[in-house]
Amino acid sequence: MAMSETLKAISDPVRRQILELLKVKSYAAGEIAARFDLKQATVSYHLKLLKQAGLITERKEKNYIYYDLNASVFEDVLTWIYSLGKGNGDDEK
Amino acid sequence: MAMSETLKAISDPVRRQILELLKVKSYAAGEIAARFDLKQATVSYHLKLLKQAGLITERKEKNYIYYDLNASVFEDVLTWIYSLGKGNGDDEK
DNA sequence: AATCTATTTCGATTAATTTCTAAATAGATA
DNA sequence: TATCTATTTAGAAATTAATCGAAATAGATT
Numbered sequence: 001m002a003m004s005e006t007l008k009a010i011s012d013p014v015r016r017q018i019l020e021l022l023k024v025k026s027y028a029a030g031e032i033a034a035r036f037d038l039k040q041a042t043v044s045y046h047l048k049l050l051k052q053a054g055l056i057t058e059r060k061e062k063n064y065i066y067y068d069l070n071a072s073v074f075e076d077v078l079t080w081i082y083s084l085g086k087g088n089g090d091d092e093k
Numbered sequence: 094m095a096m097s098e099t100l101k102a103i104s105d106p107v108r109r110q111i112l113e114l115l116k117v118k119s120y121a122a123g124e125i126a127a128r129f130d131l132k133q134a135t136v137s138y139h140l141k142l143l144k145q146a147g148l149i150t151e152r153k154e155k156n157y158i159y160y161d162l163n164a165s166v167f168e169d170v171l172t173w174i175y176s177l178g179k180g181n182g183d184d185e186k
Numbered sequence: 187a188a189t190c191t192a193t194t195t196c197g198a199t200t201a202a203t204t205t206c207t208a209a210a211t212a213g214a215t216a
Numbered sequence: 217t218a219t220c221t222a223t224t225t226a227g228a229a230a231t232t233a234a235t236c237g238a239a240a241t242a243g244a245t246t
Contacts, residue, residue: 011104063243
C-alpha cells in the first residue's frame with residue numbers, strides 16, 4: 001500500500017511543487033500556502049496527504065508547524081521503476 | 094505536462110499491474126483483460142491512458158491489438174525524483 | 187483570562203476518475 | 217456478403233479527489 005500512497009501523492013502538481021519548495025529548506029504551513037493560489041485549508045489538505053505518504057515530516061516550533069522533505073520514501077518507487085526496465089519477469093505488485 | 098501524465102498513469106494500481114505484465118512480453122488487449130476482475134471496456138480505458146502517457150505502444154496483428162511496454166518514458170520521473178534528493182535549490186516544476 | 191495567530195478539521199460543492207452496459211468499428215473467416 | 221471475433225467508443229452511474237468557507241484547536245501574547 002505504501003507505493004500506491006507515494007505515487008498518488010506525487011501525481012498531483014500542487015503536491016509536487018510543495019515538495020520542490022521543501023527541497024530548499026523547511027517552511028511553515030502559512031509560508032507554503034502563500035505561494036499558491038489556493039486557500040490555506042486546501043494547502044493543509046495537501047500537506048496532510050504528503051504527511052500520510054511519509055514524504056514530509058512536521059515539526060512544531062512556537063505556534064508554527066514547519067514541514068520538512070523526506071525523499072527517502074522514494075526508494076520503493078525507484079526500485080519499481082527500475083524493475084520494469086530490467087525485464088526480470090516478476091509479475092507481482 | 095509529460096511528467097504529470099506519466100505519474101497519473103502509474104498512480105493507479107491496475108495500470109501498474111498492466112505494466113508489470115507487459116514487462117514480460119507483449120499481450121493482446123483481451124489477454125490482458127482476462128487477468129483482471131474488470132470488464133474489457135474498463136481495461137481498454139486503462140490501456141488508452143497508458144498509451145496516451147507513452148508508457149505502452151500498440152501493434153496491430155490480425156484482428157488483435159498487441160501492447161508493448163515502453164519504460165523509457167520514466168526518464169523524466171527519475172530525474173525529478175533524484176533532483177529532490179540532491180538539494181540543488183531548483184524551485185521549478 | 188482574554189485575545190491573537192497559525193493551522194487544522196468539518197461539511198458542502200464541484201470536478202475528475204473509474205467502472206459498467208450497450209453500441210460501434212474493423213479486420214478475419216465462412 | 218454475412219457473420220464472427222477482438223477491441224474500442226459512448227454515455228451513464230458510482231466513487232474518489234480537490235477546493236472552499238466557516239468553525240475548531242492550540243500555542244503565544246497581552
